[in-house]
Amino acid sequence: MKKKILIVGGGFAGIQLTRRLDDNLFDILLVDKINHHQFQPLFYQVATSQLEPSSISFPLRHIFRKKKNVQIRLGELIRVDMANKKAHFDIGIFDYDSLVLAMGCKTNFFGNKNIEKHALTLKTTYDAISMRNHLMQTFENFLSANEDKKEGLLNLVIVGAGPTGVEMAGALAEIKENVLPYDFHRIDFSNLRIILIEGSKHTLNSMSNSARTTSEKSLKDMGIEVMTETLVKDYDGENLVLNNGESIRTKTVIWAAGITANKVEGIPEQSIVMSNRLKVNRTNKVEETKNIYALGDIAFMQTPDYPDGHPQVANVAISQARLLAINLKNIQLNKKIKDYTYKDLGSMATLARNKAVVDLPLIKFKGFFAWVVWMFLHLMLILSVRNKLIIFINWAWAYVTKDTALRLILKDHK
Numbered sequence: 135m136k137k138k139i140l141i142v143g144g145g146f147a148g149i150q151l152t153r154r155l156d157d158n159l160f161d162i163l164l165v166d167k168i169n170h171h172q173f174q175p176l177f178y179q180v181a182t183s184q185l186e187p188s189s190i191s192f193p194l195r196h197i198f199r200k201k202k203n204v205q206i207r208l209g210e211l212i213r214v215d216m217a218n219k220k221a222h223f224d225i226g227i228f229d230y231d232s233l234v235l236a237m238g239c240k241t242n243f244f245g246n247k248n249i250e251k252h253a254l255t256l257k258t259t260y261d262a263i264s265m266r267n268h269l270m271q272t273f274e275n276f277l278s279a280n281e282d283k284k285e286g287l288l289n290l291v292i293v294g295a296g297p298t299g300v301e302m303a304g305a306l307a308e309i310k311e312n313v314l315p316y317d318f319h320r321i322d323f324s325n326l327r328i329i330l331i332e333g334s335k336h337t338l339n340s341m342s343n344s345a346r347t348t349s350e351k352s353l354k355d356m357g358i359e360v361m362t363e364t365l366v367k368d369y370d371g372e373n374l375v376l377n378n379g380e381s382i383r384t385k386t387v388i389w390a391a392g393i394t395a396n397k398v399e400g401i402p403e404q405s406i407v408m409s410n411r412l413k414v415n416r417t418n419k420v421e422e423t424k425n426i427y428a429l430g431d432i433a434f435m436q437t438p439d440y441p442d443g444h445p446q447v448a449n450v451a452i453s454q455a456r457l458l459a460i461n462l463k464n465i466q467l468n469k470k471i472k473d474y475t476y477k478d479l480g481s482m483a484t485l486a487r488n489k490a491v492v493d494l495p496l497i498k499f500k501g502f503f504a505w506v507v508w509m510f511l512h513l514m515l516i517l518s519v520r521n522k523l524i525i526f527i528n529w530a531w532a533y534v535t536k537d538t539a540l541r542l543i544l545k546d547h548k
Contacts, residue, residue, distance in 0.1 A: 135159045136158075136159060136160055136203070136545055137159065137160050137161070137209055137231040137232065137462075138160075138161050138163070138229065138230050138231045138232075139155060139160045139161070139162045139163070139230065139231065139232050139234065139462070140163050140221055140228055140229075140230035140231070140232070140234065141162060141163070141164045141165070141167070141234045141235055141236060142165050142166075142211050142221070142234065142235050142236060142400055143165075143173070143235070143236035143238060143430075144164060144166035144168075144170070144171050145171065145174075145215060145236060145237075145238045145430060145431075145451065146193050146430060146443035146448045146451040146452050147236040147373040147429035147430035147451035147452065147453070147455040148164060148173050148195065148236040148429075148455070149446075149455075149517070150176055150451070150452050150456055150459075151234060151236065151429065151458055151459055152164050152201075152204060152457040153198075153237055154323070154455070154459035154460075154465075155202075155458055155459050155462065155463070156459075156463050157201065157203050157215060157273070158203075158460070159463060160203065161205075161206070162201075162203055162204045162490035163186065163204075163205045163228060163230075163296070163468075164198070164205070164207075164224060165206075165207045165208070165209050165228070166194065166206075166207050166208065166209075166210070167208065168258070168259075169193055169194055169195070169206075169208055169258070170192055170194060171191070171192040171194060171197065171540075172190065172191055172210070172258060172259050172515075173190035173191070173192075173515070173516060174257070174448075175255075175448070175512055175515070176190045176300065176512065176525075177256045177258075177261065178256060178301050178302045178305055179189070179305065179307060179538070180258035180259065180262035180263065180264075180537060181256060181261075181265035181266050181304060181305075182264075182269070182302070182305040182308075183270070183308055183309070183313075183449065183538060183541045183542075184305065184528070184532060184538055185525065185528055185538075186528075187259050187263055188260065188322065189521055189524050189525050190251070190259070190521070190525075191259045192517045192518065193520070194206050197517065201402055201471060204347045207221035207223075207225060208225070209225035209226070210223060210224045211223055211235075211237070211383070211398065212220050212224060212399065212401070213398075213399035214233065214259075214398060214400030214426065215399040216400060216401075216424075216426065217424060219231070219233075219425065219544050220232060225226075225335035226453055227541070231425065231486060232291035232425045232426075232427065232444050232458065232462060233410065233426045233427070234414070234426075234427045234428075234429060234458070234534040235426065235427065235428045235429070235431040236267040236428070236430055236432065236455070237296045237395075237396055237432055238395075238396045238430060238431045238432060239394055239409075239431045239432065239446065240257060240393065240394060240395075240396055240463055241257055241389060241392075241393060241394075242342070242391070242392035242393050242409070243389065243433065244391075245272060246368065246369075247547045248266060248368055248369055248370055249366065249368070249369045249387075250390060250423070251371075252369050252371040252387065252390045253264075253293070253369060253387040254268060254387065254389065254449050255262070255387065255388075255389050255390075256302070256388065257392060257393075260297075262383065263387065263544065264268050264279070266388065266541075266542075266543075267543050267544060267545050269290075269386070270541050270542075270543045271543055272287050272385060272502065272540065273287075273314065273317075273318050273321060274388060274543075275287060276318075276321055277320060277321070278319070280332050281331075284300075285383050286372060286384050286385045287385055287386075288325050288326045288327060288493055289327045289328075289329065289331045289333065289382055289383060289384040289385075289386070289389065289392050290326070290329065290384070290386045290388075291374055291382060291384050291387045292306075292328070292329070292331070292387075292388045292390060292523050293331045293366050293389050293390060293391045294331075294332065294390035294391035294392065295330050295331075295332035295336075295337040295338065295362070295473060296338065296340065296390065297338065297354075297481075297483040298338070298390040299332070299337075299388075299390040299485060300330070300337055300349055300353065300483050300485065300514065301331060301389075301484055301485070302388060302390065303328055303353060303358050304313055304352075304353065304484065304485045304489070305330060305486070306328050307328055307353075307356040307357060307358055307486060308356075308486050308487060309419070310323055310328065310357075311356075311504040311536075312536040313530040313536070313537055313541075314536065316537075317541065322506075325499060327359060328357070328359065329361065329382065330353060330358055330359065330361065330374070330485070331357045331361045331364050332360070332361070332362045332363075332364065332488075333362075333363070333365050333391070333399070334362065334363070335348045335362055336350065336379045337349045337353065337360060337362070338491065340445070340462070340481070341481055341483070341491065341493050342493045344491070344493075344498050344500065345481075345483070345491040345498065346491075346493050347495055348485075348500045349483065349485055349491055350362075352410070352485045352489050353485065354493050355491065356485075356486060361376075362531050364376055364377065364378060364390075365377040365431070369387050369418060371385070372385070372532070374387055375519060378515065380414065390548065393409070393446065393492075393513075394410055395409055395410035395411045395412070395431065395432045395433065395479050396410065396411040396432070397410045398412070399427070401420065401423070402421075402422040403419050404421070404422055404463045405421045405422045405423065406455045408434070408499075410432075411432055411433065411434035411443065412428040412432055412433055413434050413436075414428050414433045414435050415435070415437075416435065416436065416437065416474050417457075417461055417471055417473060417474065418433060418435065418454055418457075418458050418459070418474060422521070425488060427458060427536065429451055429454045429455050430446070430450060430451030430454060430455075431446040431451065433454065435474065437474075437475070437476070439476070440476065444476050445481075447481070448515065451474060453474075453476065458476050459473070465477070465545065471502070478493075478495055479495075480492065480493050480495055481493050482507070482508050482511070483508075484505060484508045484509075487505075487533070487536075488501070488502045488505050489501065489502075489504075489505055490504040490505040490508040492504040492508065502517045507527065513525060513526060
């Protein structure tokens with residue numbers, strides 16, 4: 135009889151595990167709050183009107199249309215009943231033989247409710263569309279705004295200078311230079327400020343010294359105001375207050391300053407560690423449980439090389455899922471299971487057109503070639519051949535024309 139595998143989350147880890155589990159050994163139920171897989175590394179390109187949302191969003195039912203042993207449901211996990219091997223969702227209760235938690239993380243506002251209420255985030259396709267709507271509406275509003283309101287409309291603030299914040303800032307600088315002046319002839323975009331705020335000493339603080347130095351210099355060369363060693367204290371939708379006493383008038387604050395895992399009710403408290411991540415052993419089994427696993431961003435695994443846990447990146451989620459698929463099969467066949475070892479494939483970030491930084495284990499480089507490598511590797515991570523082709527065509531067209539025609543404001547006017 136086939137074992138029931140319940141997978142919560144259709145991100146990189148959930149998709150890989152569902153794809154690779156043996157059809158002859160397992161019946162799979164995949165549950166997510168949304169009906170599609172989201173390619174998060176390119177959200178910023180949707181937000182800045184460089185890619186269509188459909189280019190980086192993949193319906194789950196289409197992905198698994200040929201796998202008859204996979205069922206898909208839309209729902210949100212409420213709690214786990216470990217004693218009875220049941221998971222409670224807002225749509226009902228499902229039993230399992232093995233439960234895999236792969237829900238990723240949410241934005242961390244560090245307890246500040248005002249920032250949570252007023253800032254823009256970039257964690258879902260919907261967030262990216264909402265940000266695109268907001269940015270385009272901001273410039274429309276500027277044309278009819280009173281003079282005392284205009285400063286706040288032309289100050290765009292990004293908080294957090296990791297890859298998401300840096301890439302977002304670079305993309306905004308590009309459309310400021312190459313797109314917006316041609317759409318809005320009556321706005322003087324020399325007054326548009328793009329401000330990047332980072333709490334640590336450097337942009338791209340998790341990357342090499344070369345990447346940090348290059349990214350900060352490139353961003354400043356593009357006219358971006360970079361403020362390091364600066365923290366945000368509050369934001370009321372009009373004024374951003376910093377820890378140095380300074381205040382910035384702005385209607386646009388993009389929050390990219392950190393993530394935290396969604397806490398799972400029913401998991402033993404001693405298995406929940408920093409930022410609500412779940413402590414797992416080397417086979418990704420959640421400690422103090424028998425048949426519950428955690429993958430990707432939500433999992434906290436300590437190894438000799440990574441005593442503080444693995445980086446919360448796609449490569450970790452994908453490789454953990456691939457090994458778990460093998461281990462679950464080996465458990466069924468009474469074979470030996472393997473411990474997880476992360477092979478660091480490097481990190482990278484794009485800064486703008488022809489500009490990127492790449493840190494590989496044996497070499498670090500920057501500039502045009504790094505940008506080409508960034509493009510190629512991101513295309514390889516995209517799920518379908520069709521979407522890879524569409525994105526490549528869009529990128530090629532944007533490269534030649536320095537423009538796209540995707541600046542639609544799509545809102546419910548009710």
